[in-house]
Amino acid sequence: MKKKSASFWISALAALALPLSAQAPQILSLQEPQKVAVPRQGEVQVPLKLSMRPGYHANSDKPSEDYLIPLRLTWDPKAPLEPVEIVYPKAKLEKFEFAEKPISVVDGDFEIITRFRRTPNAMPGPAFLSGKLRYQACNDKMCYPPRTIDIKVPLLVQ
Amino acid sequence: MHRLLMSLAPLVLASSLWLAGCASQLSKGEPSSRRGADASARKAAPDFELKDMNGKTIRLSDYRGQVVLLNFWATWCGPCKIEIPWFVEFQRTYKDRGFTVIGVSVDEDGWEAVRPFLASRQVNYPVVISTMEVEQKYGGVEALPVSFLIDREGRIASTHVGLVTKKTYEEEIRQLLD
Numbered sequence: 618m619k620k621k622s623a624s625f626w627i628s629a630l631a632a633l634a635l636p637l638s639a640q641a642p643q644i645l646s647l648q649e650p651q652k653v654a655v656p657r658q659g660e661v662q663v664p665l666k667l668s669m670r671p672g673y674h675a676n677s678d679k680p681s682e683d684y685l686i687p688l689r690l691t692w693d694p695k696a697p698l699e700p701v702e703i704v705y706p707k708a709k710l711e712k713f714e715f716a717e718k719p720i721s722v723v724d725g726d727f728e729i730i731t732r733f734r735r736t737p738n739a740m741p742g743p744a745f746l747s748g749k750l751r752y753q754a755c756n757d758k759m760c761y762p763p764r765t766i767d768i769k770v771p772l773l774v775q
Numbered sequence: 776m777h778r779l780l781m782s783l784a785p786l787v788l789a790s791s792l793w794l795a796g797c798a799s800q801l802s803k804g805e806p807s808s809r810r811g812a813d814a815s816a817r818k819a820a821p822d823f824e825l826k827d828m829n830g831k832t833i834r835l836s837d838y839r840g841q842v843v844l845l846n847f848w849a850t851w852c853g854p855c856k857i858e859i860p861w862f863v864e865f866q867r868t869y870k871d872r873g874f875t876v877i878g879v880s881v882d883e884d885g886w887e888a889v890r891p892f893l894a895s896r897q898v899n900y901p902v903v904i905s906t907m908e909v910e911q912k913y914g915g916v917e918a919l920p921v922s923f924l925i926d927r928e929g930r931i932a933s934t935h936v937g938l939v940t941k942k943t944y945e946e947e948i949r950q951l952l953d
Contacts, residue, residue, distance in 0.1 A: 685851055686851050713853060715856065715857050716853050755853060755854070757854075758806045758854055758938045759854055759920070760852040760853065760854060761918050761919075762849070763883070
């Protein structure tokens with residue numbers, strides 16, 4: 618076997634180190650959304666299944682303090698569906714070392730459900746719903762800057 | 776050349792492990808602290824130039840000769856808010872011995888969010904608004920609060936990620952002032 622040069626091993630070590638150091642921890646993860654069949658009439662529900670890393674929380678959609686950044690789901694208005702209502706998970710009031718009063722948070726596994734209605738100009742066939750979920754997570758010792766998860770839900774418009 | 780590269784290998788390996796260690800600690804969500812035991816081995820704190828609330832330029836290198844507690848924070852960060860009253864107290868107690876706190880806010884809304892907060896907490900030390908460039912210089916500022924204690928020669932003596940105790944900060948400040 619050909620002997621590897623010192624520069625090869627140095628490059629390999631550096632290549633190994635950089636991705637490790639740049640890796641930001643995954644705090645909130647989204648289960649891949651299932652394809653949704655859109656009927657000709659009536660409403661359709663789109664659930665998003667989310668999991669918060671143990672020990673962490675995100676502020677709920679209605680934070681108990683003005684300074685806290687809320688959980689916020691927004692949908693791209695260009696989709697063949699328009700949102701009627703977004704139902705966020707039930708929040709918990711929890712006390713943390715860093716706050717005087719309990720704050721309104723979500724944690725663990727939860728769902729955000731959006732009720733949609735078909736837009737009048739929706740064309741039958743495959744399509745996508747695009748959205749963004751913004752959240753800000755902390756544990757009892759540190760906080761992470763607000764992050765956004767890009768969401769894409771496959772649709773089959775009937 | 777070969778010999779030079781071989782001599783660099785342990786350094787690269789040590790850096791790799793150090794970076795991996797930091798990332799691993801952060802990914803566990805645990806506060807972490809790093810102290811440079813040997814003053815001569817400390818790294819220089821990257822210089823920056825940012826404006827305070829009144830438009831005055833705050834340049835880190837202008838504080839050479841003083842001990843600086845450089846604190847990255849945000850108004851939406853609960854643990855950061857615990858520390859700020861400690862820093863106000865440290866500024867009052869140790870200012871005359873050559874110490875200052877510099878607060879660097881990472882708030883996206885800038886002064887609109889920070890100005891009312893500073894007024895409500897009677898913050899008595901300089902505060903500036905961060906930029907991506909400054910955050911990159913200080914390792915990316917992935918989680919808050921992050922504080923760097925900088926010695927009188929402008930070198931990083933310790934780094935704290937996450938909420939640590941007031942006692943920890945105060946002991947380190949005193950050591951650097953003595």
